[in-house]
Each structure stands twice: as C-alpha cells, then as structure tokens.
Amino acid sequence: MASDGAAFKSGFVSIVGRPNVGKSTLLNALVGEKVAIISPRPQTTRNQIIGIRNGEGWQIVFVDTPGIHKPRTRLGEFMDKSVKDALQAIDALIVITDASRSDPAERETVKSLAVGGVPRFLLLNKIDLVHPQQLLPRIAQYAGDGYDAILPVSAKTGEGLELLMQHLLGALPAGPRYYPEGQWTAQTERQIIAELVREQALFALQEEIPHGIGVEVLSMKEVSPTLTEIFADVYCDKDSHKGIIIGRQGAMLRRIGSKARESIERLLNTQVNLKLWVKVRPDWRNSRQDLKSLGYSEQV
Ligand SMILES: Nc1nc2c(ncn2[C@@H]2O[C@H](COP(=O)(O)OP(=O)(O)OP(=O)(O)O)[C@@H](O)[C@H]2O)c(=O)[nH]1
Numbered sequence: 001m002a003s004d005g006a007a008f009k010s011g012f013v014s015i016v017g018r019p020n021v022g023k024s025t026l027l028n029a030l031v032g033e034k035v036a037i038i039s040p041r042p043q044t045t046r047n048q049i050i051g052i053r054n055g056e057g058w059q060i061v062f063v064d065t066p067g068i069h070k071p072r073t074r075l076g077e078f079m080d081k082s083v084k085d086a087l088q089a090i091d092a093l094i095v096i097t098d099a100s101r102s103d104p105a106e107r108e109t110v111k112s113l114a115v116g117g118v119p120r121f122l123l124l125n126k127i128d129l130v131h132p133q134q135l136l137p138r139i140a141q142y143a144g145d146g147y148d149a150i151l152p153v154s155a156k157t158g159e160g161l162e163l164l165m166q167h168l169l170g171a172l173p174a175g176p177r178y179y180p181e182g183q184w185t186a187q188t189e190r191q192i193i194a195e196l197v198r199e200q201a202l203f204a205l206q207e208e209i210p211h212g213i214g215v216e217v218l219s220m221k222e223v224s225p226t227l228t229e230i231f232a233d234v235y236c237d238k239d240s241h242k243g244i245i246i247g248r249q250g251a252m253l254r255r256i257g258s259k260a261r262e263s264i265e266r267l268l269n270t271q272v273n274l275k276l277w278v279k280v281r282p283d284w285r286n287s288r289q290d291l292k293s294l295g296y297s298e299q300v
C-alpha cells in the first residue's frame with residue numbers, strides 16, 4: 001500500500017519503434033541501470049527486455065523490444081513476434097522516433113502503432129542532435145495521430161524524461177507489485193552476460209558480421225568469493241567470419257573479451273575470468289535448435 005493509503009499503482013509499458021532510434025538507451029535511462037545493451041548498429045536488441053522502476057506506491061515494468069523491421073530470417077521472425085507480443089496486455093505504450101533523422105518508413109510505423117484503449121506517448125528522441133526550430137514541424141507532423149502526448153526527449157542526456165515519467169504515472173492503473181522491490185530486470189545473470197559479450201562484438205566488428213553473432217554462456221563458476229570463471233561460445237555464420245572474429249593471433253577476440261570482462265565485473269562485483277570460443281554454425285539464424293539454445297525462442 002502507498003503511504004497515503006491510496007491504492008498501489010502499477011503497469012506494463014512497452015517501448016517500440018524502428019531500429020536504432022534509442023529504445024534501449026531509453027530503457028536504461030528510465031530504470032537507472034544497464035538493463036539492455038546499446039550499439040550504433042540497427043537490430044541490436046533481439047528479444048523483449050524487461051526493466052523495472054519502483055517508486056513510492058508504484059511500479060512500472062518497462063518492456064524494451066527489437067526494432068520494427070521486415071524479417072528475413074527465423075531470428076527476424078522471432079524478433080518481429082517479440083514486438084507484437086509486447087503490444088498485448090499493456091497499460092501504456094511508448095513509441096519512439098529518431099528526431100535527428102528522416103525515415104520515410106517511420107511515418108507509417110508511428111501511425112499504425114495504436115493499441116486499443118491504452119494511453120500512447122510518442123517520443124521524438126535524440127533532440128540533443130536537433131535544432132529546436134526543427135522540432136516544431138516534426139511535432140506538427142504527428143499531431144493528428146491520436147497520441148496522448150508528443151514529447152521531445154533525449155534518452156542520452158535525460159532531457160524530457162521527467163515529463164515522460166509524469167505522464168506515465170498519470171496513466172498507471174491500480175495494480176499489484178509485479179516484481180519484488182530491488183529487482184531491476186527479469187533477465188537472468190547468464191542472459192545479461194551473453195548480451196554484454198555480444199555488445200562488445202557489435203562495437204568491434206564491421207559490416208554484416210555483427211548480425212550473425214550469437215553468444216551462449218555455457219557455464220559460470222564461482223572459483224572464490226572474488227573470482228568468477230565464465231565459459232561462453234560466440235556463434236557466427238561463416239568460416240570466413242570466424243577468422244575475423246578471432247583476428248590476427250587472437251587479437252580481436254582478446255579485445256572483445258577484455259572489454260566484455262570489464263562490464264561483467266561491474267555487474268557481478270567480482271573479478272572475472274572470461275573464456276570465449278568462436279564456433280561456426282552455418283545459417284544458425286534459421287535453425288530452430290540454435291535459436292533455442294541462444295534463448296531466441298518463446299518469451300518467458
Ligand atoms: N545523440 C543521441 N544518441 C542517442 C540517443 N539515444 C540513443 N542514442 C544512440 O543511438 C544508437 C542506438 O541506440 P539504441 O538504444 O541501441 O537503439 P535501439 O532503438 O534500442 O536499437 P535496436 O535495438 O537496434 O532497435 C546508439 O548509438 C545510442 O548511443 C539520444 O538521445 N541522443
């Protein structure tokens with residue numbers, strides 16, 4: 001119960017939009033923790049990622065989703081389904097656009113994302129990159145689309161997020177505490193670790209290789225209270241990619257591993273010994289079996 005005796009408020013709020021517009025950056029900013037990985041590449045997020053924020057008398061469960069795009073593989077279909085599922089049984093919807101870019105496909109996406117009876121908020125993100133004068137015509141463009149509010153924000157600097165929270169809290173219905181206080185994500189430690197490795201691969205590798213990367217944590221062992229040993233496989237599509245991921249005398253894999261290790265150490269608060277193996281799984285993005293072992297199957 002809230003301290004003033006009012007009913008506890010809670011709700012699920014999904015975050016959707018085209019690839020690379022800043023959905024995961026927003027999730028992390030709203031939750032105040034690194035819940036989702038972020039990269040300059042489109043299609044970074046591949047499944048629903050839950051981030052939880054608690055306040056006095058309320059709880060919001062945010063659901064980050066993959067960028068909306070036309071699927072070309074079974075993995076793409078899974079991502080597409082993750083977005084569609086995230087439009088079900090929610091209490092409010094956040095649709096994000098990148099205000100610093102003009103994307104003709106975006107107009108239709110923004111228009112089509114209406115969920116019956118649920119408050120919808122349209123965010124024009126990345127305003128730190130936009131001259132204020134350019135914002136007004138953008139806001140006007142979306143004015144007839146039925147959004148409850150159109151809010152210019154920067155997920156990166158935090159500008160506008162306070163106002164967004166006020167809107168969300170105003171829209172929250174009475175409801176239960178879905179997750180215990182103190183819990184900030186529904187992902188397992190292994191899932192987060194796999195993502196932190198993939199994040200570094202996304203940063204380090206070029207062109208199409210990152211899209212063919214998958215990471216599976218095989219084992220985690222607490223060797224001592226101050227040291228955790230982690231073994232993980234890095235999947236790729238092709239033999240030629242394996243060589244690039246490993247790099248000359250293993251330099252690329254060492255770089256990915258040591259950056260990932262730093263972020264895993266921050267997460268676990270212990271030292272980490274991270275052992276990565278690169279494996280070729282031809283066409284894994286179309287293999288049910290491989291998708292399942294990487295966690296890209298039915299949402300939990
Ligand atoms: N300047 C600026 N950059 C931002 C902002 N929000 C996100 N970005 C950058 O935009 C890029 C994509 O951010 P993500 O949060 O990964 O975007 P996403 O929508 O989750 O992308 P997908 O998961 O691929 O669909 C990253 O390089 C972010 O740093 C912002 O408000 N301002």
Ligand SMILES: [Mg+2]
Pocket residue numbers: 023024025036037038044045065066067
């Ligand atoms: Mg994302």
